[in-house]
Amino acid sequence: MTTVKQILDNKGHETYNVSPGATVFEALQIMADKDCGALMVLDSDGKLVGMFSERDYARKIILHGKSSKESIVEDYMTTELTTARPESTTLELMAVMTNKHVRHIPVLDHNKLAGVVSIGDVVNAIIKEQDITIKDLEKYITSSGYGHQ
16 A cells, blocks of 8 residues: 555655745746645745645635735635645545545645645556556466466
8 A cells, every 4th residue: 555655755745835925826826837736835934834725716716806916825725734644545545535625635744744645646646556456466367377268
C-alpha cells in the first residue's frame, strides 16, 4: 500500500503558498502560474493557517459578486482543514477525500507542512498499485503454467 510519504517523495514536497493578507487576485495569479487548484495559506512564521482553493473563489467570491482585487485571502480561505500524516495510505486518503468532499489535503509532519496531496495524486498512486498487482499476477500465471491449457 502506497503512503503519503511515498507520493510526496515521487512528486516532490514543494507547496504553493500565499499569505493571509494577499488579495484573492494575487492568489488566483499564483494558481494560474503554477497550474494548481489550491494554495496553502501560511502566516509570517510559516505556520499553516488555511487553504484557498478555486472552489473557495467560485463559491465565496464570484457567486456573491465580490471583486477578487479587493478581497483578502484571509476572509475567504478555508480554515477547518483536513490534514494527513506521511504514514497515511492512499486508501485512507481516498476515503477521507470522498467523505469530506475535498480535493487537496495538506500533509503535516510534526505539525509542519510537508507537502500537499491532491485527488489526482491519490488516483495515480492507486492506478500504479493496481498495474503492479496485475503484472505480478500475470507473471505468476505464466510462470506456474496456469495460463496454458
